[in-house]
Amino acid sequence: MFTQGSKPPGTEAQTDPAGAGRRGGEPSVISAELKVIGDLHCAGDIQIKGTVEGDIKSRSVTVGEGAHVQGSIYGDSVHVSGSVKGYIEAPTVTVAKTAKILGDIVHESLAVEAGAFIEGQCRRLDTKKADEKPGVSALKTGAPGEAGATVKRAAGGS
Amino acid sequence: MFRNTNAALDIGAGRSGSDPWPGRARHTVIRDDLTIIGDLLTDGHIEVDGRVIGNVNGRTVTVGENGQVEGSILAQSITIHGTVAGPVQANQVRLGKSARVIGNIFHNELTIEPGAYHEGRRPWRPQIERKPIFGQ
Numbered sequence: 001m002f003t004q005g006s007k008p009p010g011t012e013a014q015t016d017p018a019g020a021g022r023r024g025g026e027p028s029v030i031s032a033e034l035k036v037i038g039d040l041h042c043a044g045d046i047q048i049k050g051t052v053e054g055d056i057k058s059r060s061v062t063v064g065e066g067a068h069v070q071g072s073i074y075g076d077s078v079h080v081s082g083s084v085k086g087y088i089e090a091p092t093v094t095v096a097k098t099a100k101i102l103g104d105i106v107h108e109s110l111a112v113e114a115g116a117f118i119e120g121q122c123r124r125l126d127t128k129k130a131d132e133k134p135g136v137s138a139l140k141t142g143a144p145g146e147a148g149a150t151v152k153r154a155a156g157g158s
Numbered sequence: 159m160f161r162n163t164n165a166a167l168d169i170g171a172g173r174s175g176s177d178p179w180p181g182r183a184r185h186t187v188i189r190d191d192l193t194i195i196g197d198l199l200t201d202g203h204i205e206v207d208g209r210v211i212g213n214v215n216g217r218t219v220t221v222g223e224n225g226q227v228e229g230s231i232l233a234q235s236i237t238i239h240g241t242v243a244g245p246v247q248a249n250q251v252r253l254g255k256s257a258r259v260i261g262n263i264f265h266n267e268l269t270i271e272p273g274a275y276h277e278g279r280r281p282w283r284p285q286i287e288r289k290p291i292f293g294q
Contacts, residue, residue: 031186031202033292038196038212044189054196 032066037086039071061090065098091125187218189226197229199291205239215291219248223256230261233290238274245278249286 025052027045030036034050042058049064061075065080073110074089081096084103091108095101097115106128112118184202188194192208200216209223212229219233225240235250238257247264255273262278266286270276 025186025191027246027294028189028192028208029185029187033182033184033202034186034198034199034200034204034216036194036196038194041193041195042189042208043191046192048185090175092282103199 027060027062030067055086063099065096089125089128173287184217188225190222200290201290213244217288221257223254223267232286234286236290247283247288 001033020086024101025044027047028042029118030048030050030052032049036050036052036054038153040056040058041044041054041155044058045060046056046139047062047064048056048067048069051068052071055074056071057074059075059086060079063069063073063084065081065129069082069084070086070087073084074088076090077092077094078088078090079094079096080088080099080101082098083100085104087106088101088103092107093107093110095110095112095116095118096107097113099108099113100117102119104123105118106123107127108125110122124148126156176239183202183221186198186200186204188204188206188208188210188213190207193210193211194209196197197232198204198210198216202216203218204214204216205219205220205222206225206227208212208224208287209226214229214231214233216233219231221227221231221236221238221240221242223239224286227240227242228244228246229245231242231248235245235252236248236261237245237252237254238246239254241258243260245261245264246259249266250269251263251265252269253271253276256272257271257274259275260277262293263276263280264283264286265280266283268280268282269270271274273278
């Protein structure tokens with residue numbers, strides 16, 4: 001009962017019809033030579049090996065070695081082996097030794113390998129929710145209007 | 159645990175299949191559950207099965223049957239099986255039978271399969287210039 005109550009709505013894969021249909025499917029890949037200026041919304045998995053200047057909302061996000069993300073990452077599980085400049089919010093966050101993170105990490109379970117570079121606050125998701133409204137519930141809906149504003153900001157900053 | 163993380167990374171890298179591009183580092187795949195609101199820039203190949211609201215610039219671009227691009231596409235060669243709303247510019251442009259393109263197609267060589275839908279002009283160009291993004 002307690003566990004269910006503490007789980008943010010919409011984080012389970014079952015609640016997302018598109019994600020449920022593609023469970024175990026192949027992830028989207030942002031290759032090493034690709035630069036995305038804008039936001040990514042995904043019901044499934046994303047592997048980033050290139051550069052993303054914008055926010056990422058997905059079920060599972062893997063930031064590979066050599067990848068750069070400048071923006072926020074929201075997901076159910078986030079693995080970071082590359083460089084992230086921005087906010088990370090996910091129930092499960094895994095940080096490999098090659099990672100370089102400049103920004104806060106909000107998590108329920110955080111694993112950091114020895115050697116990882118993290119500069120920012122690490123907070124618990126439930127503590128954060130007590131302070132403010134949960135941001136994860138907006139994860140799957142991905143309101144385009146809201147994201148459009150971020151695109152402009154990201155494009156203007158580059 | 160971290161070994162698992164690396165294994166997850168290898169899924170894409172070691173993926174076998176009908177990939178015409180052996181250089182995996184240059185191959186980007188936008189699956190059907192991914193929406194990108196913004197521009198994509200690469201010197202490699204982009205496969206769009208999802209949705210891109212923005213411009214796409216790559217060496218070669220394939221828009222799959224489920225793919226949707228709302229914006230311009232610039233590449234050396236483009237194959238479209240899905241939906242594109244915006245101008246298309248490439249030396250080689252190929253519209254598959256399930257293609258639906260609304261916008262002008264600037265091309266040097268154009269192939270249109272029967273069944274493809276196109277609304278717009280199809281101006282021929284001697285050569286479509288596309289500068290490398292990363293200056294290579």
